Amino acid sequence: MVEASHPQQRTERAAADGPPPRLRLSRRGLLVVGVLGALLVGGCVWLVFFSSVLAVRTVAVTGTEKLTADQVAEAAGVHPGGPLARVDTDAVRRRVTSVLSRVDRVEVWRGWPHTLRIKVTERRPVAAVKESGGRYTQVDAGGVRFATEPAPPPGVPVVELKPDPAARDAIAAFPQKELVAAAVQVARDLPALVAKKVSTVEVHSYDDIQLRLDGGRLVLWGSSERGTRKARVLTALLTRQARTYDVSAPEAPATAG
Numbered sequence: 001m002v003e004a005s006h007p008q009q010r011t012e013r014a015a016a017d018g019p020p021p022r023l024r025l026s027r028r029g030l031l032v033v034g035v036l037g038a039l040l041v042g043g044c045v046w047l048v049f050f051s052s053v054l055a056v057r058t059v060a061v062t063g064t065e066k067l068t069a070d071q072v073a074e075a076a077g078v079h080p081g082g083p084l085a086r087v088d089t090d091a092v093r094r095r096v097t098s099v100l101s102r103v104d105r106v107e108v109w110r111g112w113p114h115t116l117r118i119k120v121t122e123r124r125p126v127a128a129v130k131e132s133g134g135r136y137t138q139v140d141a142g143g144v145r146f147a148t149e150p151a152p153p154p155g156v157p158v159v160e161l162k163p164d165p166a167a168r169d170a171i172a173a174f175p176q177k178e179l180v181a182a183a184v185q186v187a188r189d190l191p192a193l194v195a196k197k198v199s200t201v202e203v204h205s206y207d208d209i210q211l212r213l214d215g216g217r218l219v220l221w222g223s224s225e226r227g228t229r230k231a232r233v234l235t236a237l238l239t240r241q242a243r244t245y246d247v248s249a250p251e252a253p254a255t256a257g
Contacts, residue, residue: 021053057114065122067102072120075099076108084110096120101146103176127187127201129180139184157190157198159183162214163205175185179203182224186211189227194235222248 057080061069078087089108096106096118102227105121123139123146136152138144139159152158159180183201186209190198198219199213211219219234230247237245243257 005183035113054084054113056080056082056087056116059116059118061118061120063120063122067100067120067122071100072096072103072118076118078118084112084114084116087116092118101144104140125153125156126195127159127184129184130157141188143181143184145187155196157195157201157211159187159201159203159238162202179206182206183209185224186221189224189231191231191235194231194238194246197238217242218244220244220246220248226250 007157022036056078059073059076059078059080059145061072064072076092077095080093081198087110089110092108093106097103100120102122103120103137104123109117121146123138123140125147126141127139128136129139129145130136130152131148135148135150136158137148138153138156161179180203183203187198187201197213198211198241199214202210202212204210207223209221209224211221213219219231229250233247233250233253234245237247237253237255239257242255243253246256
């Protein structure tokens, strides 16, 4: 008759025998594992950076207003077929802004697995400078000239240089570029609701800038200095019926007519 072993006795015998043997790889096994790992990593690198499996198939453009998506995609210079991972997004941004002056900001990112995404923000004109040839150059709030067209954009003040005989000597002391910049500054300081009422910003001299409003009304603005203060005063004055509004000295504004 076989006598059953007590559980405690079996445990003691197992402990006496020591822990189970650990699995150890031979040098050849380690070499095989290393080679397989390298092949796996290399395959992933090839798949992402060199193969056509994750290639660019679409350039998706958003944010355009005056521009078209095709214009932005062409300026980006990225053609379908190359690996998406190898597209230099910084270079794409530089190309778009250098080719398209109407673009203010560009965002570029990868839309895996096959799309390069480009979002543009176009410049918004605050004034249109009337050129000698009768065309109009649009200027944004930063003073950047970005587009010249046959007509000014709707609702954007037109800047005109109109030196009168008495002011010609004073204008000679300031380059035309500075006079235009002063007028653009005035247009930039105007609140949107007031800017829509302004048809023309006339520069007679550096300290004699006038605004022509709808209905034939006139604003004597003076120089471009203290523009924010003048804009607030003018906004309040426009609630009164008048033909002329003088904010050249904003501490002592006046109306006439």
